[in-house]
Amino acid sequence: xxxxxxxxxxxxxxxxxxxxxxxxxxxxxxxxxxxxxxxxxxxxxxxxxxxxxxxxxxxxxxxxxxxxxxxxxxxxxxxxxxxxxxxxxxxxxxxxxxxxxxxxxxxxxxxxxxxxxxxxxxxxxxxxxxxxxxxxxxxxxxxxxxxxxxxxxxxxxxxxxxxxxxxxxxxxxxxxxxxxxxxxxxxxxxxxxxxxxxxxxxxxxxxxxxxxxxxxxxxxxxxxxxxxxxxxxxxxxxxxxxxxxxxxxxxxxxxxxxxxxxxxxxxxxxxxxxxxxxxxxxxxxxxxxxxxxxxxxxxxxxxxx
Numbered sequence: 001x002x003x004x005x006x007x008x009x010x011x012x013x014x015x016x017x018x019x020x021x022x023x024x025x026x027x028x029x030x031x032x033x034x035x036x037x038x039x040x041x042x043x044x045x046x047x048x049x050x051x052x053x054x055x056x057x058x059x060x061x062x063x064x065x066x067x068x069x070x071x072x073x074x075x076x077x078x079x080x081x082x083x084x085x086x087x088x089x090x091x092x093x094x095x096x097x098x099x100x101x102x103x104x105x106x107x108x109x110x111x112x113x114x115x116x117x118x119x120x121x122x123x124x125x126x127x128x129x130x131x132x133x134x135x136x137x138x139x140x141x142x143x144x145x146x147x148x149x150x151x152x153x154x155x156x157x158x159x160x161x162x163x164x165x166x167x168x169x170x171x172x173x174x175x176x177x178x179x180x181x182x183x184x185x186x187x188x189x190x191x192x193x194x195x196x197x198x199x200x201x202x203x204x205x206x207x208x209x210x211x212x213x214x215x216x217x218x219x220x221x222x223x224x225x226x227x228x229x230x231x232x233x234x235x236x237x238x239x240x241x242x243x244x245x246x247x248x249x250x251x252x253x254x255x256x257x258x259x260x261x262x263x264x265x266x267x268x269x270x271x272x273x274x275x276x277x278x279x280x281x282x283x284x285x286x287x288x289x290x291x292x293x294x295x296x297x298x299x300x301x302x303x304x305x
Contacts, residue, residue, distance in 0.1 A: 137253075
């Protein structure tokens with residue numbers, strides 16, 4: 001039996017960034033939405049982060065033509081459409097619906113439902129000819145069960161909030177597959193991440209304004225400003241660029257495995273700040289998640305990974 005091929009260093013760095021950064025954004029998002037409307041805060045930070053990333057991509061000097069991330073490869077017209085579509089699905093439906101639902105759902109339920117996202121990616125990917133291996137499938141199931149164990153102490157929500165959470169995972173899953181399938185038409189290097197953030201962010205802002213959201217007239221606190229800056233730079237630019245790289249270079253199961261890890265990172269951060277307790281369910285669930293991710297890591301990977 002041949003050992004599973006090793007991940008490229010860039011993929012390992014991208015996984016580490018997505019696992020840790022997106023796990024820490026839960027706390028930053030909580031601080032931000034306490035003072036700024038959820039959809040307006042999300043849309044504006046993605047537009048700002050995407051614009052900064054696009055400016056950097058346009059100013060970069062081209063590398064060798066053989067390099068994978070040559071910044072001179074610009075998006076096609078179809079690429080702009082698919083970038084906006086993917087961005088809208090991930091940022092308006094994915095992030096936005098979770099932000100709206102978190103006003104009334106427990107963190108445990110949010111973690112469990114967010115843990116279903118890789119399952120939707122695998123289900124939709126199956127119909128697109130990207131079925132997971134048995135190791136990846138088993139790892140996905142263990143990861144979801146582990147997150148369910150972690151959140152088992154506080155599972156309560158209204159039907160509307162629960163529906164929003166579920167739709168958010170479906171939206172992010174479909175957006176991720178659009179990203180993976182049509183990413184080459186979005187250009188190379190930083191262009192895909194930048195265009196998806198700008199397109200999705202603008203759509204989110206329009207929906208927020210139509211919904212009646214407005215920026216508060218009073219100046220936000222330093223804590224909210226710091227949270228917004230952190231979410232722009234790390235949560236959007238660094239982590240989403242890393243996630244886009246993963247969607248192109250590893251299997252969908254591995255790229256989306258962060259959904260099982262980030263809730264645990266959030267719990268640990270909450271415990272370290274003295275606001276949450278870690279009980280037996282968290283420990284058992286964490287071990288199941290670790291085992292599930294290990295199986296996904298040992299699953300099949302594309303030859304170019």
